[in-house]
Amino acid sequence: MSQPIIELRDVVRRYAGEPPVEALARIHLRVMPGELVAVTGASGSGKSTLLHIVGTLERPTSGSVRIAGAETSVMSDGDVSGFRAGRLGFVFQQFFLLDGLSVVDNVAMGLLYRGLDGASRRRFAMAAIERVGLTHRARHHPPQLSGGERQRTAIARAILGRPDVVLADEPTGNLDSATGASIVDLLIELNRDGTTVLVITHSAQVAAAARRRIELKDGHIEFDSAEPSYA
Amino acid sequence: MREPSRLRASDLVSLASLGLRMRRLRAGLSALGISIGIAAIVGVLGITQSSQSNLLAEIDRLGTNLLTVENGHAITGEEANLPTTAPAMIGHMPAVEHVAATALLQGSVYRTNAVPSYESGGIGVRATDLALLPTLDGTLIHGTFLNSATSHYPVVVLGFDAARYLGIDRLDQPTRIWIDRRWFAVAGIMDRLPLAPEIDESVMIGWPYAQSALHFNGFPTRIFVRASTSQVVQVVSLLAATANPQSPEQVVVSRPSDALTARLEVQNASTSLIIGLGAVALLVGGVGIANVMFVSVLERRSEIGLRRALGATRRHIAAQFLAEALLLSAIGGSAGVLCGVFATAGYATWQGWSILIPPLSIWAALTAALLIGAVAGLYPAIRAARLSPTEALRST
Numbered sequence: 001m002s003q004p005i006i007e008l009r010d011v012v013r014r015y016a017g018e019p020p021v022e023a024l025a026r027i028h029l030r031v032m033p034g035e036l037v038a039v040t041g042a043s044g045s046g047k048s049t050l051l052h053i054v055g056t057l058e059r060p061t062s063g064s065v066r067i068a069g070a071e072t073s074v075m076s077d078g079d080v081s082g083f084r085a086g087r088l089g090f091v092f093q094q095f096f097l098l099d100g101l102s103v104v105d106n107v108a109m110g111l112l113y114r115g116l117d118g119a120s121r122r123r124f125a126m127a128a129i130e131r132v133g134l135t136h137r138a139r140h141h142p143p144q145l146s147g148g149e150r151q152r153t154a155i156a157r158a159i160l161g162r163p164d165v166v167l168a169d170e171p172t173g174n175l176d177s178a179t180g181a182s183i184v185d186l187l188i189e190l191n192r193d194g195t196t197v198l199v200i201t202h203s204a205q206v207a208a209a210a211r212r213r214i215e216l217k218d219g220h221i222e223f224d225s226a227e228p229s230y231a
Numbered sequence: 232m233r234e235p236s237r238l239r240a241s242d243l244v245s246l247a248s249l250g251l252r253m254r255r256l257r258a259g260l261s262a263l264g265i266s267i268g269i270a271a272i273v274g275v276l277g278i279t280q281s282s283q284s285n286l287l288a289e290i291d292r293l294g295t296n297l298l299t300v301e302n303g304h305a306i307t308g309e310e311a312n313l314p315t316t317a318p319a320m321i322g323h324m325p326a327v328e329h330v331a332a333t334a335l336l337q338g339s340v341y342r343t344n345a346v347p348s349y350e351s352g353g354i355g356v357r358a359t360d361l362a363l364l365p366t367l368d369g370t371l372i373h374g375t376f377l378n379s380a381t382s383h384y385p386v387v388v389l390g391f392d393a394a395r396y397l398g399i400d401r402l403d404q405p406t407r408i409w410i411d412r413r414w415f416a417v418a419g420i421m422d423r424l425p426l427a428p429e430i431d432e433s434v435m436i437g438w439p440y441a442q443s444a445l446h447f448n449g450f451p452t453r454i455f456v457r458a459s460t461s462q463v464v465q466v467v468s469l470l471a472a473t474a475n476p477q478s479p480e481q482v483v484v485s486r487p488s489d490a491l492t493a494r495l496e497v498q499n500a501s502t503s504l505i506i507g508l509g510a511v512a513l514l515v516g517g518v519g520i521a522n523v524m525f526v527s528v529l530e531r532r533s534e535i536g537l538r539r540a541l542g543a544t545r546r547h548i549a550a551q552f553l554a555e556a557l558l559l560s561a562i563g564g565s566a567g568v569l570c571g572v573f574a575t576a577g578y579a580t581w582q583g584w585s586i587l588i589p590p591l592s593i594w595a596a597l598t599a600a601l602l603i604g605a606v607a608g609l610y611p612a613i614r615a616a617r618l619s620p621t622e623a624l625r626s627t
C-alpha cells in the first residue's frame with residue numbers, strides 16, 4: 001500500500017487568549033494520493049486552521065504534520081516556503097488576483113518563486129489557462145472577468161507547478177450555484193488526473209461531489225466517510 | 232529533498248515596478264518629495280559651482296599678486312602721505328616685480344572751464360609715475376599712457392569711470408579738460424581695472440608736472456605693488472615696515488583680490504544654507520516614502536498572504552517592499568537630478584557662465600536618495616515580512 005500524501009498525528013493548534021482557544025484538538029488524519037476530500041463543519045469548527053496547517057502556512061502547537069513524506073512542522077521558513085512553491089497549490093474564496101496583471105501574468109505568478117525565467121513561466125501559464133478553458137481571456141485583466149472566470153484563473157495558478165496537493169478554501173463561496181458547479185467539475189477533473197484535492201466547503205453540492213467527506217466540530221473530526229478503511 | 236524557494240533579481244525589479252504602477256499617483260507624489268530635495272541640492276551646487284568657476288576665472292585673470300600700500304587715512308578721509316622713500320625701498324625688495332607710486336592731489340576736474348565749480352563729480356586728480364600701467368597690468372582703450380615727455384606737461388590720462396563721467400568716449404579730435412584753472416590735453420583713456428577702482432575714478436597726471444606746476448609736495452599716498460605670485464605672503468608681511476620704517480603700524484597693506492575671494496566665501500556660506508534646506512526636503516521626502524510604504528503594506532496584506540502561499544519566503548517579501556521603496560526614491564532622485572541639471576544649465580546660460588555641474592554632486596545626490604529610500608523602506612518591509620501568512624490571508 002502506498003504512503004499517505006497527508007498525514008497528521010496528534011495535531012493540536014491552540015491560539016493564545018483569555019481563555020486560550022483550541023482550534024484543533026488532537027487531530028489524526030491520513031489522506032492517500034489521488035483522493036478528493038471535502039472538509040465541512042460549522043463556522044469556527046477549525047476547518048481553515050486545518051487547511052492552513054496542511055498547507056504549511058501555519059505550524060501546529062504540537063503534533064506531527066507529514067506532507068508527501070516530509071515533516072513540515074519543523075522546517076525553516078526558507079525550506080517550508082520552497083516546499084509550498086513546489087508541492088502545494090492554493091485556491092481561495094476571494095481569488096486573490098492582482099488587478100494590475102493580466103490573466104496570463106496572474107497565473108504565471110504560480111511559478112514566480114521557483115526561479116524560472118518569465119518566458120517559461122508564461123508558456124506554462126498558457127497551458128494551465130487552456131486546461132481551465134480561459135485561453136480567450138488570457139490577455140484580459142481580473143476586473144474584466146466574471147467571478148467564475150476569476151476562480152478558474154486562480155485554479156490555473158494553483159495547478160501551474162503540478163502540485164501534489166491542491167488546497168481549496170471555500171472555492172465556490174463567492175459564486176452563484178451554476179458557476180460554483182462548474183468550478184466543482186473542474187476540481188473533480190483535476191482530481192481525476194491524479195492531483196490530491198482537499199477542499200473546505202460549506203456547500204452541500206461540493207461535499208456531495210467529493211468521494212470522501214470529513215466533518216469537523218469544535219476542533220475534532222466528528223465524522224469521516226473513509227473510516228474505518230483509512231484511519 | 233529540498234527545493235529552495237527562489238526569486239530572480241530581474242523579477243524583483245518588475246515586482247517593485249508593478250507595486251508602483253498599481254498606485255501611480257501616490258507613488259508620484261511621494262517621489263516628488265525626494266525630487267524637490269535632490270533638485271535643490273544639485274541645482275544649488277551646480278549654480279554656485281558655475282558662478283564660482285566664473286569668479287575663479289576672473290581672479291585668475293586679474294591675479295592675486297597685486298598689493299596696495301596706504302598710510303592710513305587723514306582725519307578728513309583723504310589718503311595720508313607715505314614717506315617719499317617708500318617706492319624706492321619697496322622696489323628694492325627681492326620678490327617685488329613692479330612698484331607704482333600715486334598721490335591724490337587737491338583739485339577738481341571739469342569737462343570745460345564753463346562748468347560751474349561745484350559740479351566737480353568726485354573725480355580725483357592723481358599724480359602718478361610711469362610704472363602704473365605695467366604694475367596694474369592695465370590697457371588703454373584710446374590713446375596712450377603718459378611717457379617721460381608728456382609727464383612734464385599738462386597732459387592727462389583718464390580712468391575708465393572718469394572718462395564716462397566727463398562724457399569723453401573717443402580721442403580722434405584733440406580733447407582738453409579743465410583742472411584747477413588750467414587746460415590739460417587728454418592723452419588716453421584707460422580700460423576698467425577691477426582691482427583698482429580708485430584709478431577708474433581718477434585722472435592721472437605726470438609726477439614731475441604735478442611737482443612743478445601744482446605745488447605737489449612729492450609724498451606718495453598710495454603705492455601699487457606687483458609681487459611675485461609665489462611670495463605674496465612674505466611681501467605682505469614686510470611691506471609696512473619697508474614703506475614706513477618709522478611708524479609701520481600706520482601703514483595699511485591690502486590685497487584687492489581678497490574682495491573677490493570673499494565673494495567666493497559668501498557664496499559657500501549661502502550654498503551650505505540652501506543645501507541644508509535641500510537635506511530637510513530630502514528627509515521629509517523620506518518620511519513620505521516610509522508613510523506610503525506603511526500604507527502599502529497594510530493595504531496589500533492579502534497580496535502578501537498570497538505570495539507566501541505561492542512560496543515566497545519572508546526575505547522575498549521584505550526584498551519586494553524594500554525594492555519598491557528603493558525604486559521610488561531612485562525615480563524621485565533621478566527626476567530631481569534632471570531638474571537640478573536643467574536649472575543649472577538654464578541659469579548659467581542666462582548669466583553667461585560656463586555650465587559646471589560637479590559629477591560628485593549628482594552621484595552623492597543619487598546615493599543620498601537611495602539611502603533615504605532604503606532607510607524609509609526597511610521598517611515597512613520588515614513589518615510585511617513578519618506578517619504571518621494566515622493573518623495576511625484572513626485580512627480581507
